[in-house]
Amino acid sequence: MANKKNAFYAQSGGVTAVINASACGLIETARANKDKIGKVYAGRNGIIGALTEDLIDTSKESKKDIAALRHTPSGAFGSCRYKLKSVEENRREYERLIEVFEAHNIGYFFYNGGGDSADTCLKVSQLSKKMGYPIQAIHVPKTVDNDLPITDNCPGFGSVAKYIATSVREASFDVRSMAKTSTKVFVVEVMGRHAGWIAAAGGLATTEDTDLPIVILFPEVIFDRAKFMAKVKEKVDQYGYVSVVVSEGVKDPEGKFLADQGLMDAFGHAQLGGVAPVVANMIREDLGLKYHWAVADYLQRAARHIASKNDVEQAYAMGKAAVELALKGKNSVMPTVVRKKDSPYRWSVGEAPLSRVANKEKMMPKSFISRDGFDITPKCRKYLEPLIKGEDYPPYKNGLPQYVMLKNVAVEKKLDTEFEVK
Amino acid sequence: MANKKNAFYAQSGGVTAVINASACGLIETARANKDKIGKVYAGRNGIIGALTEDLIDTSKESKKDIAALRHTPSGAFGSCRYKLKSVEENRREYERLIEVFEAHNIGYFFYNGGGDSADTCLKVSQLSKKMGYPIQAIHVPKTVDNDLPITDNCPGFGSVAKYIATSVREASFDVRSMAKTSTKVFVVEVMGRHAGWIAAAGGLATTEDTDLPIVILFPEVIFDRAKFMAKVKEKVDQYGYVSVVVSEGVKDPEGKFLADQGLMDAFGHAQLGGVAPVVANMIREDLGLKYHWAVADYLQRAARHIASKNDVEQAYAMGKAAVELALKGKNSVMPTVVRKKDSPYRWSVGEAPLSRVANKEKMMPKSFISRDGFDITPKCRKYLEPLIKGEDYPPYKNGLPQYVMLKNVAVEKKLDTEFEVK
Numbered sequence: 001m002a003n004k005k006n007a008f009y010a011q012s013g014g015v016t017a018v019i020n021a022s023a024c025g026l027i028e029t030a031r032a033n034k035d036k037i038g039k040v041y042a043g044r045n046g047i048i049g050a051l052t053e054d055l056i057d058t059s060k061e062s063k064k065d066i067a068a069l070r071h072t073p074s075g076a077f078g079s080c081r082y083k084l085k086s087v088e089e090n091r092r093e094y095e096r097l098i099e100v101f102e103a104h105n106i107g108y109f110f111y112n113g114g115g116d117s118a119d120t121c122l123k124v125s126q127l128s129k130k131m132g133y134p135i136q137a138i139h140v141p142k143t144v145d146n147d148l149p150i151t152d153n154c155p156g157f158g159s160v161a162k163y164i165a166t167s168v169r170e171a172s173f174d175v176r177s178m179a180k181t182s183t184k185v186f187v188v189e190v191m192g193r194h195a196g197w198i199a200a201a202g203g204l205a206t207t208e209d210t211d212l213p214i215v216i217l218f219p220e221v222i223f224d225r226a227k228f229m230a231k232v233k234e235k236v237d238q239y240g241y242v243s244v245v246v247s248e249g250v251k252d253p254e255g256k257f258l259a260d261q262g263l264m265d266a267f268g269h270a271q272l273g274g275v276a277p278v279v280a281n282m283i284r285e286d287l288g289l290k291y292h293w294a295v296a297d298y299l300q301r302a303a304r305h306i307a308s309k310n311d312v313e314q315a316y317a318m319g320k321a322a323v324e325l326a327l328k329g330k331n332s333v334m335p336t337v338v339r340k341k342d343s344p345y346r347w348s349v350g351e352a353p354l355s356r357v358a359n360k361e362k363m364m365p366k367s368f369i370s371r372d373g374f375d376i377t378p379k380c381r382k383y384l385e386p387l388i389k390g391e392d393y394p395p396y397k398n399g400l401p402q403y404v405m406l407k408n409v410a411v412e413k414k415l416d417t418e419f420e421v422k
Numbered sequence: 423m424a425n426k427k428n429a430f431y432a433q434s435g436g437v438t439a440v441i442n443a444s445a446c447g448l449i450e451t452a453r454a455n456k457d458k459i460g461k462v463y464a465g466r467n468g469i470i471g472a473l474t475e476d477l478i479d480t481s482k483e484s485k486k487d488i489a490a491l492r493h494t495p496s497g498a499f500g501s502c503r504y505k506l507k508s509v510e511e512n513r514r515e516y517e518r519l520i521e522v523f524e525a526h527n528i529g530y531f532f533y534n535g536g537g538d539s540a541d542t543c544l545k546v547s548q549l550s551k552k553m554g555y556p557i558q559a560i561h562v563p564k565t566v567d568n569d570l571p572i573t574d575n576c577p578g579f580g581s582v583a584k585y586i587a588t589s590v591r592e593a594s595f596d597v598r599s600m601a602k603t604s605t606k607v608f609v610v611e612v613m614g615r616h617a618g619w620i621a622a623a624g625g626l627a628t629t630e631d632t633d634l635p636i637v638i639l640f641p642e643v644i645f646d647r648a649k650f651m652a653k654v655k656e657k658v659d660q661y662g663y664v665s666v667v668v669s670e671g672v673k674d675p676e677g678k679f680l681a682d683q684g685l686m687d688a689f690g691h692a693q694l695g696g697v698a699p700v701v702a703n704m705i706r707e708d709l710g711l712k713y714h715w716a717v718a719d720y721l722q723r724a725a726r727h728i729a730s731k732n733d734v735e736q737a738y739a740m741g742k743a744a745v746e747l748a749l750k751g752k753n754s755v756m757p758t759v760v761r762k763k764d765s766p767y768r769w770s771v772g773e774a775p776l777s778r779v780a781n782k783e784k785m786m787p788k789s790f791i792s793r794d795g796f797d798i799t800p801k802c803r804k805y806l807e808p809l810i811k812g813e814d815y816p817p818y819k820n821g822l823p824q825y826v827m828l829k830n831v832a833v834e835k836k837l838d839t840e841f842e843v844k
Contacts, residue, residue: 011599014600015596015599015600017592045602045603046602048602048603072595073592073595073596074592074595074596074598074599075599075600076599078598078599078601078602079599079600079602080600080602080603080604081600081603081604082603162821162822165821165822166727166822166823167721167724167725169822169823169825170439170495170496170720170721170724170725170726170727170823170825171719171720171721171724173494173495173496173724173825174437174495174496174720174723174724175720176496176500177433177437177496177497177498177500177501178436178437178497178501178502178503179500180467180468180470180500180501180502181467181470181502181503181504182502182503183720186719186720188721204821204822205822207820207822209819209824210822210824210825210827211827273695273699274699274715274717276717277695277696277699292719292720293696293717293719294716294717294718294719294720294721295696295698295715295716295717296716296721297593297608297714297715297716298592298593298596298597298605298608298714298716299589299592299593299610299716299718299721301596302589302592302593302595302596303589303592304592305588305592305728306727306728308821385820385821387821388820388821388822389820389821390821391815391818393813393815396813397631398629398807398810398811399584399587399626399730399807399809399810399811399812400584400587400588400591400626400627400629400632400810401588401591401592402631402632403591403592403595403632405632405633
């Protein structure tokens with residue numbers, strides 16, 4: 001097939017424990033359809049690789065190494081935080097993309113990311129029409145923030161949720177043991193600047209057969225210090241201890257991030273801290289209780305060792321479906337997870353037009369947060385529970401998970417023009 | 423056997439992912455020797471339970487629940503931070519212990535803890551002689567700090583080490599993906615106020631087949647800001663990114679904890695922070711590099727979900743050996759881990775007299791820290807590697823590890839005296 005087109009694949013934004021599982025599904029499916037699709041070129045460091053014509057030839061990777069992507073966290077080809085401007089603002093960027101795609105006979109544009117990259121993907125598909133260069137742009141959903149619309153959930157989220165639920169359970173057991181003479185309050189800070197999906201996962205740590213006291217601070221709920229302290233005290237009075245799960249995005253009544261307390265060091269230099277120590281210090285001031293605090297940061301989104309099996313399977317399925325949609329001639333779409341049933345959990349792969357995905361954030365429904373603002377509702381639990389189900393352990397060697405580092409061989413450049421990424 | 427004695431067991435100090443595995447080994451072995459040993463009474467909240475005659479009857483727990491202790495982190499009977507004073511200072515405490523032991527026909531005192539509790543255990547055995555009440559005092563080693571002498575390593579440490587090595591590897595993969603346009607330095611704070619054993623474990627994240635740039639700040643090495651920044655810069659120049667593992671116990675040239683930087687909030691109130699944000703802020707000031715930081719805190723020592731198999735087996739073996747030593751008539755001893763061979767790893771159970779254990783801290787040998795002070799040596803790696811080997815996953819239910827909560831039924835009090843713990 002002489003007119004067989006190559007594919008471009010790039011990872012965008014913050015990486016996850018399972019974004020490489022999507023890459024795995026995509027590359028394996030493309031390889032299985034060699035009669036219809038050429039090579040898969042990956043952008044080195046995401047879309048920047050396309051702009052600078054720095055492409056990685058994934059056909060140089062062994063079958064075994066591509067398979068190992070399924071259990072390797074992070075972005076194997078490098079990701080970036082770089083949002084293309086609008087066509088009006090920087091038409092040159094889009095023209096450059098088309099030049100690079102044309103030079104490498106690329107007919108498929110697979111972009112693996114969140115809301116911003118869905119928007120970029122949409123723009124590429126629109127421009128390809130305008131500029132007369134045919135390219136099918138397919139977005140592959142990924143984000144720990146779980147904030148893409150239409151899809152029931154986003155690959156990457158389930159594994160963070162499992163990590164947070166497990167860690168909160170484990171730390172709660174720890175505090176429970178120590179509370180008599182030592183720590184009574186444990187505060188853990190989790191990701192999610194705009195939406196409380198990850199914080200909500202902390203609520204899963206307590207179940208009917210394992211009753212643990214947990215207080216959640218959601219970014220959706222304005223921080224009320226007095227109400228919060230009353231809730232902490234209530235739990236400590238009842239259980240002897242409490243775990244507090246606080247989202248990095250929690251804001252005070254003035255709309256300021258709680259983390260941003262204007263901390264200064266001894267020399268008067270501004271210091272950037274997290275929200276966990278801020279909340280812990282408040283508890284010390286108001287209640288005088290002994291505390292410990294943790295900030296999970298990258299540990300949470302990189303924790304492939306405790307990934308959710310459902311999440312890994314969905315991430316793989318999204319990558320696979322992206323190629324299948326492309327082969328069906330689809331353009332400007334995103335495969336989605338469609339929930340068929342809560343219990344036993346059943347899901348299938350759907351699709352959504354990018355025009356309905358780009359630049360739309362899915363917030364936590366109000367009905368997912370308890371009336372007092374510190375807990376999840378049974379409805380939320382029903383939604384979250386299937387997403388953390390199942391274990392999918394990576395292989396270990398000498399006590400450590402074995403993750404693959406690809407060779408990432410560069411494709412020879414065909415253009416003699418440079419492009420400066422600003 | 424009419425003169426069959428009961429046993430007392432208590433958990434002491436900071437708990438670990440595997441201290442309950444020692445409890446499991448101890449209780450199961452006692453149950454298997456019902457002809458020689460009576461009931462195992464556990465102290466509720468450690469030694470405080472003995473002083474206040476608040477004993478837990480472990481015979482009320484099912485076989486299944488005791489077996490589940492093997493995979494349950496934290497201290498199932500409650501622990502405490504309470505060090506008995508010297509006999510001269512508070513003879514009444516020791517007399518009270520003997521009263522309680524006598525009232526409940528206790529002939530075996532099993533104390534599961536670190537250096538302080540080994541000292542308590544020794545004192546109890548000495549006093550029992552002086553006071554004419556025969557009791558065999560056996561110490562069961564436990565500490566994430568790995569600082570007990572004679573024993574090759576301490577149950578609890580291997581699992582923290584595995585958690586830290588894995589987390590540093592995973593987070594390093596994450597930063598590696600993002601470094602082109604975003605985070606270049608990841609700083610993670612780990613436990614270990616006096617000894618750098620846990621920080622050293624971060625060095626295991628990089629191996630021959632998975633080369634990662636890691637800089638370690640040990641409590642044994644005085645913090646040299648200029649030298650540290652030069653090392654961070656060197657790694658970022660070479661790899662494009664770096665992970666920094668910093669022990670909570672790192673001190674500046676004035677001997678002050680680096681974490682204790684006199685942070686003030688906007689109102690001039692002193693704030694307690696961690697050392698990770700301090701180091702991260704310094705990197706921002708000196709090198710202008712984008713960073714992220716994490717504080718693992720309790721997450722590290724409670725992380726039973728990624729416990730080391732060797733650690734779990736040794737923890738169980740120590741509990742089992744404690745009973746076996748008692749049945750052999752031993753007193754004032756501690757079972758130990760004896761290393762027979764590094765690779766393949768072979769170990770056996772030994773024993774040490776408490777007089778050689780109590781109040782002695784095993785520091786990291788100088789030969790375990792690289793000359794520049796920022797890395798571990800091959801000798802250190804050879805020591806650490808077997809300790810994190812093997813996985814020992816807990817059972818899961820609905821996506822969460824299933825940990826047991828015991829019934830903890832109280833033994834009826836026999837004394838009509840109260841004892842106030844100060």
